[in-house]
Amino acid sequence: MEMKKYIFTLAIASVCFANSAFAQGDNSDPSLLSITSEKNNLEFTAGGRLMSDVAYYHSDFTTLKSGAAISDARIRASLKYNKLYLYADFDFSGGKFAQKDLYLRYNLKEGGNGTHSIKAGFYADPASMGYNTSRYQYHFITRAAPIEALVTGRQLGATYKFYNKYMLLDQGIFAENRYNNQEAGYQGITLAGRWVYKAIRSDDMTLHVGAAARYAKMNTGYVEKNIFKQSQSFGASLETSVDATDRFLHVDLPWASSNLNLSGELLFHTNKFFARGEYLYKHVGKTQPTQELLEAQLGGLWSAGSIAAYQKFIPYRDNKFSGAYVELGYLLFGNRYSYNDEMGVLDGMNDDNALEVVARYSFVNLNDIVDGEYFLRGSKKFYAGEMTSAAANATSDPAGYYYYMDYPLPSTSVPGGKAHLVSLGLNYTFNKYVKLMAEYKYTRVDHYYYDLDKNIHAAQLKMMFSF
Amino acid sequence: MKRILIKTMAVCAVGGMLASCEKQQFTDQRQEVTLVEAQLNELPPDLQKVRDYVVPDAIMAHRGSTFWTPEETEAAFRWAREIGADYLELDLQCSKDGVILALHDDNLKRTTDIENVYGEFIPTTRKQYYLDHGLTNVEAETQLGKDKATFIPYYAASYMYEELAKLDAGTWFNIKPEVGEPEQARPAFGTIKQYISTLEDVIRIAEGKKLKRDVNGNREFTVKPIDKSKAQIDRAWFDGSVSYEVEYVFEYEDEIAAQWNGNRPGIYPEFKESWLNPSDMEKRVYAELARLHWNIITEPASANEPFYTGANNTVNVGNTNGKVVLQTFAISSLVRTAEVFGGKVPMNFLLWPNSGSLLEGTPSEYVSSINLAIANKAHIIGPSIAGAPNNYPESNHDWQAYLISKAKLFNHPYSFDTYEQMNKYYGVWDKGLKTDYNYKDADGKVRRYIDGMFTNHADATLKFYHDQGKTGKFKGTESAQDVLVRLGY
Numbered sequence: 014m015e016m017k018k019y020i021f022t023l024a025i026a027s028v029c030f031a032n033s034a035f036a037q038g039d040n041s042d043p044s045l046l047s048i049t050s051e052k053n054n055l056e057f058t059a060g061g062r063l064m065s066d067v068a069y070y071h072s073d074f075t076t077l078k079s080g081a082a083i084s085d086a087r088i089r090a091s092l093k094y095n096k097l098y099l100y101a102d103f104d105f106s107g108g109k110f111a112q113k114d115l116y117l118r119y120n121l122k123e124g125g126n127g128t129h130s131i132k133a134g135f136y137a138d139p140a141s142m143g144y145n146t147s148r149y150q151y152h153f154i155t156r157a158a159p160i161e162a163l164v165t166g167r168q169l170g171a172t173y174k175f176y177n178k179y180m181l182l183d184q185g186i187f188a189e190n191r192y193n194n195q196e197a198g199y200q201g202i203t204l205a206g207r208w209v210y211k212a213i214r215s216d217d218m219t220l221h222v223g224a225a226a227r228y229a230k231m232n233t234g235y236v237e238k239n240i241f242k243q244s245q246s247f248g249a250s251l252e253t254s255v256d257a258t259d260r261f262l263h264v265d266l267p268w269a270s271s272n273l274n275l276s277g278e279l280l281f282h283t284n285k286f287f288a289r290g291e292y293l294y295k296h297v298g299k300t301q302p303t304q305e306l307l308e309a310q311l312g313g314l315w316s317a318g319s320i321a322a323y324q325k326f327i328p329y330r331d332n333k334f335s336g337a338y339v340e341l342g343y344l345l346f347g348n349r350y351s352y353n354d355e356m357g358v359l360d361g362m363n364d365d366n367a368l369e370v371v372a373r374y375s376f377v378n379l380n381d382i383v384d385g386e387y388f389l390r391g392s393k394k395f396y397a398g399e400m401t402s403a404a405a406n407a408t409s410d411p412a413g414y415y416y417y418m419d420y421p422l423p424s425t426s427v428p429g430g431k432a433h434l435v436s437l438g439l440n441y442t443f444n445k446y447v448k449l450m451a452e453y454k455y456t457r458v459d460h461y462y463y464d465l466d467k468n469i470h471a472a473q474l475k476m477m478f479s480f
Numbered sequence: 481m482k483r484i485l486i487k488t489m490a491v492c493a494v495g496g497m498l499a500s501c502e503k504q505q506f507t508d509q510r511q512e513v514t515l516v517e518a519q520l521n522e523l524p525p526d527l528q529k530v531r532d533y534v535v536p537d538a539i540m541a542h543r544g545s546t547f548w549t550p551e552e553t554e555a556a557f558r559w560a561r562e563i564g565a566d567y568l569e570l571d572l573q574c575s576k577d578g579v580i581l582a583l584h585d586d587n588l589k590r591t592t593d594i595e596n597v598y599g600e601f602i603p604t605t606r607k608q609y610y611l612d613h614g615l616t617n618v619e620a621e622t623q624l625g626k627d628k629a630t631f632i633p634y635y636a637a638s639y640m641y642e643e644l645a646k647l648d649a650g651t652w653f654n655i656k657p658e659v660g661e662p663e664q665a666r667p668a669f670g671t672i673k674q675y676i677s678t679l680e681d682v683i684r685i686a687e688g689k690k691l692k693r694d695v696n697g698n699r700e701f702t703v704k705p706i707d708k709s710k711a712q713i714d715r716a717w718f719d720g721s722v723s724y725e726v727e728y729v730f731e732y733e734d735e736i737a738a739q740w741n742g743n744r745p746g747i748y749p750e751f752k753e754s755w756l757n758p759s760d761m762e763k764r765v766y767a768e769l770a771r772l773h774w775n776i777i778t779e780p781a782s783a784n785e786p787f788y789t790g791a792n793n794t795v796n797v798g799n800t801n802g803k804v805v806l807q808t809f810a811i812s813s814l815v816r817t818a819e820v821f822g823g824k825v826p827m828n829f830l831l832w833p834n835s836g837s838l839l840e841g842t843p844s845e846y847v848s849s850i851n852l853a854i855a856n857k858a859h860i861i862g863p864s865i866a867g868a869p870n871n872y873p874e875s876n877h878d879w880q881a882y883l884i885s886k887a888k889l890f891n892h893p894y895s896f897d898t899y900e901q902m903n904k905y906y907g908v909w910d911k912g913l914k915t916d917y918n919y920k921d922a923d924g925k926v927r928r929y930i931d932g933m934f935t936n937h938a939d940a941t942l943k944f945y946h947d948q949g950k951t952g953k954f955k956g957t958e959s960a961q962d963v964l965v966r967l968g969y
Contacts, residue, residue: 074515314586314635314756389811390848391831391838396811419811420755465515465844 150361159336
């Protein structure tokens with residue numbers, strides 16, 4: 014039934030596509046359907062987007078599923094009325110409906126000194142340059158892995174933004190759960206902002222530096238045996254959409270109760286060249302109701318008898334993760350690269366018959382390992398322990414020199430995985446409606462659970478349509 | 481130019497896909513074995529020498545026998561000795577006053593009548609115990625208060641040995657709730673009182689002795705006065721309890737000639753979960769073995785001592801350097817044992833799939849567990865085997881046995897309950913299914929790599945080895961039932 018609805022919607026969009034008057038005033042807006050009423054100062058656009066990927070993987074051991082996939086299928090609509098702008102975007106790839114951007118923006122003041130606006134709804138919080146760059150305009154088949162792993166994504170909230178030729182200031186407040194349908198707890202709160210200074214800004218060249226910060230106090234979870242439990246999981250694929258498994262980069266963090274994200278960014282472009290990059294850091298704070306947990310496990314042979322015993326042998330601690338990427342591009346054929354002041358990002362390449370060569374190095378580290386803890390592959394666990402007397406003179410083989418505890422398991426190490434990824438790509442833009450991307454990617458994996466996997470190669474193609 | 485580039489991109493992409501030959505091997509564990517073999521360590525030569533202390537094709541009488549007798553009792557160990565087992569297998573726990581016990585469960589309800597004797601309460605005789613053994617009234621009251629605060633019902637370490645000695649560890653076997661009265665029930669398991677055994681009991685039985693009993697059939701022992709200056713037992717972290725260590729003097733007597741065929745098996749004690757016992761349990765066992773003259777580090781045996789003697793191949797393992805083999809599932813105990821015993825006494829690292837030291841049992845995981853064992857000076861791997869009645873998860877596939885063999889460790893799987901299992905894991909049924917993982921033994925026979933069996937039917941296992949042409953094993957002719965009758969049960 015749901016699929017029929019999508020097909021029907023697509024059919025409507027296709028009819029519109031075939032019969033509407035094309036408006037191509039804005040070179041970066043690929044919407045084919047645009048209805049303008051100058052009398053009412055109203056503009057309506059509608060469009061869709063489709064991305065399909067083909068990938069072939071070659072791995073050392075654990076197989077990734079080569080093949081083809083529709084990685085993105087969307088419909089969107091926008092309405093502009095005077096200073097008011099309404100935007101709605103929905104994804105139905107994978108046969109599932111997903112709400113994407115849905116927001117209302119009002120420009121408080123527009124003019125030569127800059128634009129002030131407020132925005133409310135469901136959309137990406139400002140705290141990452143990469144996440145605020147549309148995938149259709151991205152120059153790479155996927156966003157960099159550290160963005161996928163460490164940036165939270167869309168949230169329900171409101172922001173105030175100011176931008177002009179010299180700067181962009183974007184900050185706001187968001188809620189943790191957009192539907193407020195958590196089993197227990199109340200809406201957490203997020204404060205996020207991104208601030209960019211443009212040292213150079215002209216049509217031919219831009220240099221911007223920026224920073225972003227995000228603090229989230231999470232408070233949604235569930236209740237089990239009268240204990241309120243929170244957790245957080247995140248990860249990233251190996252910058253591929255066909256097999257988007259995050260098994261090599263994934264963490265599950267019980268008791269996660271807060272996030273602090275910090276990032277720095279740099280972007281530079283000329284007509285024929287661009288370079289951009291971000292460093293991202295994420296601190297996950299944790300809170301454990303130790304008293305309640307102690308009480309819940311009391312009374313058994315295997316129980317801790319005191320708070321001190323419980324904390325000593327079933328400890329928890331905050332975690333830290335990080336990542337970074339650098340992206341380079343050179344335009345072989347095409348007019349020039351351009352910069353989007355409103356978003357503070359590089360525009361996509363939308364020139365007819367443009368061809369660019371791109372390269373990216375990215376790094377993401379989801380390991381947070383305690384020094385001295387021993388990982389046993391056989392049990393997929395880390396063991397903490399006290400040094401034996403023999404350890405004092407040990408020069409190697411630490412496994413033999415610690416009193417490792419296997420009950421309780423006091424380790425606090427998080428083996429989420431680490432990866433270095435290098436991409437080389439060639440992108441061809443037929444026109445702003447159709448783009449073809451090809452990429453070779455090498456990934457160096459370092460994951461405790463997948464120690465036979467070190468080298469993963471991928472050849473990928475992506476075809477994108479937007480209308 | 482642009483068209484050429486686009487075509488080149490397409491050709492490169494498709495060509496790259498076709499030319500590439502990915503090794504999709506994750507579904508075939510045998511393929512994975514070839515990848516991980518290089519990561520496998522090998523037992524160093526000095527540890528190989530200690531490994532060879534252990535008798536080949538060892539028969540470990542699992543808890544004496546869980547099939548024929550109430551487990552880990554005098555009856556069980558006497559039977560195992562007489563039937564011809566090479567080792568009496570036992571589990572180590574500790575009473576609250578420091579006696580090292582041979583006891584499997586961490587709860588006494590299944591194998592004793594504790595629910596009727598003490599219920600969930602601290603024994604009412606506890607204060608008198610302290611008064612009888614040297615504490616003043618005030619000291620006894622103080623200690624009783626501490627004991628109450630940390631008392632956990634039915635847990636062996638909550639009770640003094642003197643209190644445990646009041647429990648009947650034999651009658652339950654005759655009336656198992658799940659099967660009613662079992663075929664193996666014998667009135668004598670109730671009338672000849674069966675006690676929770678101690679490590680010393682097991683060693684004395686291996687030496688051809690039995691418990692000395694008074695006219696009422698109760699075992700004889702004395703308790704020395706509490707030495708208040710002596711180190712107290714620290715029972716790990718979870719209850720913070722401490723107790724006085726008390727010295728018991730247990731009495732034994734020699735078996736009469738009709739009840740001892742001369743077999744002197746070794747012992748195969750298992751360190752249980754470290755967190756349930758004193759944190760220095762391994763040191764305590766080391767000291768107890770030394771006190772009883774069974775510690776080959778303090779009293780090495782002659783290197784020439786044979787495993788079997790005489791025309792009947794009487795078991796003599798208990799007189800060799802292989803008289804004690806240690807074992808554990810617990811990583812913490814594995815490490816402590818390495819430090820305390822220094823790899824000089826044979827040690828078995830037991831594997832239990834789905835948890836513990838082996839999660840999924842893939843080749844990569846298996847290699848890591850073997851390497852952990854070697855790093856901690858173990859000489860033997862003890863994998864679980866599948867099959868009724870236990871239906872344990874399998875961790876002794878042919879390729880797993882092969883990896884143990886390649887690392888030059890012994891392979892002592894657990895626990896055999898049927899002749900069928902013995903056939904399967906010894907490789908008798910591998911005819912026509914020979915793989916690269918088979919092993920050529922000292923007799924030139926190609927078979928599965930296995931060096932011994934933990935068995936609840938030492939009688940059947942002995943027969944199995946004889947059937948395989950192992951003529952050097954004990955030549956017993958009695959049935960399991962006949963041995964029990966001869967021993968008075």
